[in-house]
């Protein structure tokens with residue numbers, strides 16, 4: 003294939019190539035963006051960034067010309083992906099005194115917990131009905147409490163359900179209050195590396211391909227897009243991918259017609275909106291990084307949801323029920339897991355293992371076991387520096403997935419990553435060298451629970 | 454020799470030290486003597502031994518000593534239990550019978566050795582009796598004319614054991630004592646021993662002389678000696694000394710009567726023992742027993758209801774069975790999974806059974822020894838309602854549960870690996886899926902979880 007190009011020419015072209023932004027799923031393992039911003043522009047780089055530079059088809063291969071990507075923004079802490087983990091990370095870092103920027107591919111905050119229509123807050127309490135999720139997570143719930151129809155079932159020992167729009171509103175307000183820079187509709191595609199240190203990211207949006215430089219980067223994309231792009235060690239996993247949805251008119255159900263009978267399948271559970279239920283979906287084990295798979299599942303799931311609602315409507319008494327919306331965002335539970343300097347194991351949780359670098363405490367789904375420590379090492383890649391992760395991609399063994407990925411635990415790990423990044427910026431040290439006591443102190447200031 | 458010398462030297466040293474500090478020491482020993490007397494209330498040597506044995510028994514049964522098998526010691530000393538469970542087919546626990554055979558040997562030569570020196574229950578009865586006559590001024594009723602039911606009980610039990618069910622093995626005073634102090638009070642095992650002790654408030658000596666099967670066993674073990682003594686007595690034509698209470702077998706007329714009685718008791722015991730399981734109602738499948746329990750037929754027979762296993766179980770999932778429809782296993786331990794499960798790091802109950810009803814298992818053996826088998830009712834599982842769950846997979850210590858996607862149900866369905874599951878119940882305890890909807894309409898319907906543990910077939 004390379005015979006027509008000289009080896010040198012090929013290297014130049016390929017080494018400078020940035021990959022197609024939308025196929026973030028194929029980021030891993032491909033050459034990183036080698037931004038020439040610091041070095042002298044190598045041969046073949048065109049300084050004209052405004053000019054059109056289409057890719058070319060060379061010998062059956064799509065080649066992107068090497069080009070300078072405009073660096074449009076400088077920040078201290080850059081949070082990529084604003085799901086539960088990302089929002090808490092950004093807010094914690096901002097409250098820790100850092101200048102924070104968020105890059106999010108969709109048009110709202112909350113990730114799966116809003117756009118993914120995952121509405122049940124699961125895992126914030128442990129045996130003895132003790133709530134271990136405090137800090138920003140608890141603040142979010144308290145703010146929801148104050149809203150009309152923001153959250154239901156907020157009782158001790160019960161898993162509450164939130165309204166997606168209310169959660170979008172609350173997190174949006176909190177982000178604005180902290181003066182955080184926000185880039186929505188911006189899909190992060192590349193990590194900018196300086197040897198082993200992450201310096202920022204390249205993202206794609208309607209404004210084209212642009213870069214943001216940062217002192218500390220937090221990857222809360224859930225899928226570990228950035229740590230994979232940066233070349234951090236990680237594992238790819240398959241897990242159930244489903245598509246939750248909401249149904250309406252439950253207040254018009256005539257239950258007398260089906261008294262004493264088993265409730266129909268796919269009826270879901272209550273939400274803060276009267277007459278509206280949330281229906282979860284498990285889905286098969288699939289690769290959340292394979293865009294073909296995601297597309298196929300999306301269509302299958304939608305077809306199935308329609309079938310399920312029709313089935314529900316054919317149940318006596320449930321004729322009025324209708325499909326309100328399906329989640330705009332596909333429900334990928336686990337895709338990549340970082341290989342951190344510390345790995346969370348289920349055995350450790352069961353045995354009550356504690357860590358000296360504990361920066362958060364995770365809970366149980368039904369308060370059926372003890373609390374467990376989230377060590378800083380599970381957020382920290384083994385080799386890459388100034389990069390942290392949090393949320394469902396932190397370092398854990400497969401058996402731990404269900405514990406680390408639930409929303410409250412993502413809030414907690416996100417807040418921990420944010421606070422650590424803020425301390426690193428303040429002390430001007432690498433994320434790896436950050437002082438754990440200082441991070442814990444900042445977290446305690448932010449009302450986090452650390453055991 | 455050397456050791457003895459040393460010992461002597463040491464004691465001499467001790468003496469000289471004492472002497473050098475004599476005044477003080479004397480004072481102290483007076484003091485001590487007062488309290489010892491107050492505590493023992495008697496100066497007689499034997500009484501002191503008995504009090505000592507009571508203290509030791511308590512330390513073993515509570516147990517105050519840090520030894521897992523401590524609670525086994527007392528019941529394992531009983532030759533009544535040892536012979537009974539041997540006849541009923543207890544196997545593989547030979548170490549249990551070692552202690553009892555030694556004791557049996559002693560009892561053959563020293564009449565009622567256990568009663569006189571060891572039995573803590575007897576001492577408690579004596580205390581109750583003396584208290585009642587001193588302060589409660591109960592009328593002392595003579596039990597002189599009561600026949601020796603104990604002998605009958607022993608024969609019925611042993612013959613019953615040989616034919617299928619050792620009828621009164623649970624009346625062994627050592628296991629009663631164990632049940633009184635070791636047994637967990639909420640489990641009602643304390644009732645029988647309390648009745649036995651309370652009985653001596655009004656009828657002192659009734660239990661010990663007439664009812665106690667262990668006492669009777671000792672008498673029987675002593676028979677050869679009694680018999681020889683009687684022969685020598687009659688040869689010498691010596692005037693009959695006033696026979697002690699326990700030696701009244703010596704009277705020929707009574708002896709004749711009782712031998713007929715013994716045959717009768719043995720026959721009756723055998724008959725009852727062979728029919729007992731059928732009479733008491735069998736249940737199939739049998740209920741869940743502790744891990745390592747011998748098979749159900751034998752288990753109900755061999756268990757002496759000492760409560761050791763109930764007490765040993767850290768999560769307290771063993772409770773005595775009071776189901777009316779199976780009284781062969783009355784008060785024998787059952788496993789309950791309503792509050793907790795059989796821990797993967799524990800094999801305590803298998804270490805403390807004195808009768809061979811529960812095999813001694815190492816931890817590894819216990820993990821493979823099934824209590825039962827989990828059964829998942831998908832209809833009640835949260836996954837059937839699209840809820841986020843899979844808790845059972847997470848809690849299963851044997852990694853016996855996994856999930857399989859079903860295109861038809863359009864969800865994942867829990868799958869059980871039958872070979873891995875040991876019925877520990879961890880999944881049952883954690884599973885949040887149940888028949889809530891059914892109970893909403895009718896609260897009388899019992900709660901049923903999506904996972905239950907059933908007997909393996």
Ligand SMILES: Cc1cc2nc3c(=O)[nH]c(=O)nc-3n(C[C@H](O)[C@H](O)[C@H](O)COP(=O)(O)OP(=O)(O)OC[C@H]3O[C@@H](n4cnc5c(N)ncnc54)[C@H](O)[C@@H]3O)c2cc1C
Pocket residue numbers: 026082083084085086087088105106107108111112113114115118120121122123124125188189190191222223224225227243244245246282283284332333334335392393394395407408409410412841
């Ligand atoms: C179907 C389903 C049901 C669930 N049920 C429950 C439940 O009942 N209770 C519960 O507590 N948890 C539940 N969870 C788990 C929980 O919702 C998620 O694990 C949790 O929201 C993860 O938070 P996160 O912040 O780590 O990631 P996410 O919520 O996935 O957030 C990641 C964010 O990053 C953005 N992003 C991703 N890639 C990029 C990129 N390249 N550039 C820019 N932005 C990017 C995304 O748009 C998103 O906003 C469920 C999950 C699923 C899928």
Ligand code: SF4
Pocket residue numbers: 826827848849850851852853854869873874875876877878879880881906
């Ligand atoms: S009873 Fe349940 S938890 Fe225990 S081994 Fe079987 S499947 Fe696993």
Ligand code: SF4
Pocket residue numbers: 829833834835836842843844845846867883884885886903904
């Ligand atoms: S724990 Fe119970 S409800 Fe949950 S998945 Fe297992 S069987 Fe179903």
